Amino acid sequence: MRLITKAATVGFASLLALSVSATSFSSDAAAAWKPQKPVEFVIMAGKGGGADRLARFIQGIIKKHGFASLPFVPINKGGGSGAEALRYVRDKAGDPHVIMATLNSYYTTPLRNPGLGVDISKFTPIARMAEDTFQLWVSSDTKIMNVEQYVAAVKKAGMANWKMGGTGKGAEDSLVTAMLEKTYGFQVTYIPFKGGGTVAKQLIGKHINSTVNNPSEQMGFFQAGKSRPLATFTPNRLKVFPNVPTFRELGHDLVYFMQRSVVAPPGISKDAQAYYVGVFEKVYQSKEWQTYLTKKGLLPGWLTGDKLTSYFVKEREAHRKLLASMGEIK
Amino acid sequence: MDVLAALMDGFFIAFEPLNLGLVIFGCMAGLFIGAMPGLGSVNGVAILLPMTFLVPPTSAIIFLAALYYGAMYGGAISSIMLGIPGASTAVATTFDGRPMALKGMADKALVGAAAASFVGGTISIILFTAFAPPLADVALAFGPPEEFALMMLAFATFIGLGGDDIPKTFFSIFIGLVMSSVGLDIISGNPRLIFMDLPGFYHGINFLVLAIGIYGIGEMLWTVEQAKGDVIVTKVTVTVRGIIEALKDLRKTKKVMFMGSILGFFVGILPAAGATPGSLMAYGVARTMSKDPDSFGKGNIEGVVAPEAANNAASTGSMLPMLTLGIPGSPTTAILLGGMVIWGLEPGPMLFIEHKEFVWGLIASLYAANFFALAINIAFVPAFMMVLKMPFTILAPIIFILCIVGGFAPTQDMHDVWLMLVFGVMGYLMRKLDYPLAPMVLAIVLGPLAEASVRQSLMMSHGSFATFFERPISGTIMLIAIGLFAWPIFSTVRKRFRSGAYGAEG
Numbered sequence: 001m002r003l004i005t006k007a008a009t010v011g012f013a014s015l016l017a018l019s020v021s022a023t024s025f026s027s028d029a030a031a032a033w034k035p036q037k038p039v040e041f042v043i044m045a046g047k048g049g050g051a052d053r054l055a056r057f058i059q060g061i062i063k064k065h066g067f068a069s070l071p072f073v074p075i076n077k078g079g080g081s082g083a084e085a086l087r088y089v090r091d092k093a094g095d096p097h098v099i100m101a102t103l104n105s106y107y108t109t110p111l112r113n114p115g116l117g118v119d120i121s122k123f124t125p126i127a128r129m130a131e132d133t134f135q136l137w138v139s140s141d142t143k144i145m146n147v148e149q150y151v152a153a154v155k156k157a158g159m160a161n162w163k164m165g166g167t168g169k170g171a172e173d174s175l176v177t178a179m180l181e182k183t184y185g186f187q188v189t190y191i192p193f194k195g196g197g198t199v200a201k202q203l204i205g206k207h208i209n210s211t212v213n214n215p216s217e218q219m220g221f222f223q224a225g226k227s228r229p230l231a232t233f234t235p236n237r238l239k240v241f242p243n244v245p246t247f248r249e250l251g252h253d254l255v256y257f258m259q260r261s262v263v264a265p266p267g268i269s270k271d272a273q274a275y276y277v278g279v280f281e282k283v284y285q286s287k288e289w290q291t292y293l294t295k296k297g298l299l300p301g302w303l304t305g306d307k308l309t310s311y312f313v314k315e316r317e318a319h320r321k322l323l324a325s326m327g328e329i330k
Numbered sequence: 331m332d333v334l335a336a337l338m339d340g341f342f343i344a345f346e347p348l349n350l351g352l353v354i355f356g357c358m359a360g361l362f363i364g365a366m367p368g369l370g371s372v373n374g375v376a377i378l379l380p381m382t383f384l385v386p387p388t389s390a391i392i393f394l395a396a397l398y399y400g401a402m403y404g405g406a407i408s409s410i411m412l413g414i415p416g417a418s419t420a421v422a423t424t425f426d427g428r429p430m431a432l433k434g435m436a437d438k439a440l441v442g443a444a445a446a447s448f449v450g451g452t453i454s455i456i457l458f459t460a461f462a463p464p465l466a467d468v469a470l471a472f473g474p475p476e477e478f479a480l481m482m483l484a485f486a487t488f489i490g491l492g493g494d495d496i497p498k499t500f501f502s503i504f505i506g507l508v509m510s511s512v513g514l515d516i517i518s519g520n521p522r523l524i525f526m527d528l529p530g531f532y533h534g535i536n537f538l539v540l541a542i543g544i545y546g547i548g549e550m551l552w553t554v555e556q557a558k559g560d561v562i563v564t565k566v567t568v569t570v571r572g573i574i575e576a577l578k579d580l581r582k583t584k585k586v587m588f589m590g591s592i593l594g595f596f597v598g599i600l601p602a603a604g605a606t607p608g609s610l611m612a613y614g615v616a617r618t619m620s621k622d623p624d625s626f627g628k629g630n631i632e633g634v635v636a637p638e639a640a641n642n643a644a645s646t647g648s649m650l651p652m653l654t655l656g657i658p659g660s661p662t663t664a665i666l667l668g669g670m671v672i673w674g675l676e677p678g679p680m681l682f683i684e685h686k687e688f689v690w691g692l693i694a695s696l697y698a699a700n701f702f703a704l705a706i707n708i709a710f711v712p713a714f715m716m717v718l719k720m721p722f723t724i725l726a727p728i729i730f731i732l733c734i735v736g737g738f739a740p741t742q743d744m745h746d747v748w749l750m751l752v753f754g755v756m757g758y759l760m761r762k763l764d765y766p767l768a769p770m771v772l773a774i775v776l777g778p779l780a781e782a783s784v785r786q787s788l789m790m791s792h793g794s795f796a797t798f799f800e801r802p803i804s805g806t807i808m809l810i811a812i813g814l815f816a817w818p819i820f821s822t823v824r825k826r827f828r829s830g831a832y833g834a835e836g
Binding site: 047053054057059060063064071073075077078080081083084087151161163168169170189190191192193194197198200201202204205208219221223224226229278288291292325 | 375376379380436469470471472473474514517518519529532534535651655656657658665667669671672674677678679680681742757762778782786789790792
């Protein structure tokens with residue numbers, strides 16, 4: 001085993017050297033602050049989920065183009081719907097070598113666990129990279145072609161026989177489902193699954209009747225003609241789905257987004273903040289990121305600085321109301 | 331015929347010098363990463379993914395797939411030689427691999443593991459080549475009730491047959507189930523059983539922490555007591571003839587190998603399961619099939635062959651839902667999937683149509699990776715055997731350090747290291763008191779899957795258990811599982827009856 005260990009160490013060392021040399025040609029003379037060691041890129045979700053894939057995609061773009069002088073190392077802290085990650089980043093106050101990719105549990109988790117002692121308005125905002133969108137999906141084997149038929153079908157089936165799949169209770173999908181129920185006055189049986197990809201699969205396998213997946217989660221099945229979007233929870237139609245109406249067009253103000261942002265611990269220096277904003281701006285403008293946004297039906301949503309913080313605070317209040325109306329919090 | 335033509339094209343891609351070189355390098359790197367406790371294919375693929383931007387996407391996935399494969403082979407090495415599971419997928423290999431090494435049959439165990447991995451890998455690639463699209467439909471047909479039925483079957487294989495004390499087996503399973511429910515309830519999102527309010531318990535008890543603790547540390551404590559500092563195994567000569575003999579001996583295990591491969595493949599293609607449950611189930615079934623179940627856990631080669639065939643088969647199997655449905659069948663494929671997005675490839679039903687050369691290049695390179703991993707592995711057997719020549723006073727601290735690193739690496743949290751040490755002491759005590767450890771490990775792996783699927787099923791059926799029997803697939807699996815559960819009662823009654831009859835005669 002000593003042999004193996006040694007060989008493995010040598011292997012790792014050479015790989016590390018290789019990866020460093022691959023990125024070291026990026027020069028950033030203008031920035032006053034630069035990381036002194038690899039940056040911890042905390043992910044608020046477990047390995048393999050949508051948030052994880054997106055964060056690793058961002059890391060890939062940084063690496064591929066050499067946008068940062070030192071590597072960004074993804075670390076998953078998905079425990080407690082991101083509670084673990086939030087607490088970790090809070091406790092790293094002032095440490096400029098930690099950043100975190102967020103999703104909407106950034107609001108809901110501190111609201112549901114006040115004992116966590118996390119106030120997101122104190123975190124250092126870096127950038128909002130995109131807003132992910134939601135659509136109402138059914139299997140293409142059904143005869144349901146529009147929302148009107150959908151509502152009729154759900155009401156006819158009754159709560160016991162209409163299964164809506166989604167991610168965990170209190171998570172985004174369940175909030176969107178609650179909004180639908182309230183607006184159209186029906187009730188469904190909500191079945192939580194581990195991640196959006198699994199939810200999509202359950203719909204195609206006909207174990208559930210409908211979902212509120214992100215377009216990216218259903219895209220493959222949609223292209224293969226296996227699923228059908230009925231309407232979109234956005235103000236305007238998505239470019240990739242020009243024929244799918246929005247709920248607003250149908251007369252109901254149902255709009256919900258999943259923010260995809262990056263934040264840093266509270267109290268890091270202005271220079272460090274500026275450095276990260278610079279890195280993520282390059283990612284945001286990269287061809288890969290822009291292509292991904294268009295192809296997967298995400299909306300561009302570049303936002304930084306105080307504007308981003310006030311956006312977070314506004315969204316937190318909106319989620320407080322949503323959760324309260326669902327009886328999830330008091 | 332189309333398939334064969336496409337596969338031939340794939341071979342041309344796989345045998346391009348760059349790709350072939352990457353296959354060999356990937357296998358080597360994977361072997362070492364897999365052999366390092368705590369570092370498994372997930373970490374290997376995650377660490378090396380960014381490196382792949384230097385080459386075209388097809389070459390990149392070929393490299394990562396070879397790495398994934400190599401890691402599956404490598405995991406067995408530390409399981410057998412040190413008793414520390416090299417990766418979660420190799421935990422079942424420790425059950426019999428380690429006892430074999432202690433009996434001086436380490437070469438046989440290593441060769442058996444490598445050969446079984448080869449067979450498992452090859453059978454599953456053939457299945458993959460021939461039936462990928464229809465098999466994707468099988469994966470889709472598995473909803474929550476079917477998943478739960480499958481979990482019941484897995485538990486049944488561990489209780490149903492075999493010589494272990496049945497009450498102790500139950501106890502071990504229940505302890506495992508309790509530990510598997512620590513952390514966040516996936517349905518309601520509420521924290522459960524957070525011992526002493528320690529934040530580290532929020533992410534649950536990592537299965538690998540438990541496995542490294544009870545096998546690595548527990549085993550070490552046990553050996554310290556037994557060996558008192560001596561070289562544990564004196565007979566460590568390795569000869570080419572010995573290896574050939576070992577390969578020949580494996581013909582006896584071909585049934586188990588075949589079973590492990592098929593089972594592993596099917597468990598692998600079901601999203602949510604993956605190679606770890608597959609290998610544990612294969613171990614359970616091998617024991618069920620065996621004429622001599624009592625010898626399992628004490629160094630039966632079938633106990634090494636079955637899980638190793640299954641974990642390699644499952645690793646290929648789990649690429650199927652990734653490529654055809656865009657859903658990863660295991661944590662490693664989840665990261666591969668992330669890579670594909672960066673390369674601009676869209677996994678899912680369209681991939682086979684739009685990026686033929688990518689898919690077939692990958693499949694062909696899996697054949698090649700399998701072959702090279704086997705060759706490299708066998709070539710290194712003598713080097714691995716050196717480990718056993720070390721006196722235990724030197725080996726024990728090495729094992730200890732590797733366990734600590736292995737406990738820390740996956741989550742990078744000291745909490746897990748402390749927890750692992752606690753499990754180590756617990757494992758030692760359970761061993762001393764003769765409690766079976768394998769059922770506990772099985773329970774902590776399958777517990778969360780079983781819990782989620784049973785709750786989802788019951789929510790869908792509004793509390794009716796009939797749902798598990800009404801659906802054809804889950805009903806069939808359930809009936810087999812119940813049969814296996816009932817078997818020990820039946821056989822005990824039969825034994826009593828027989829001995830009673832003999833008594834009457836005498």
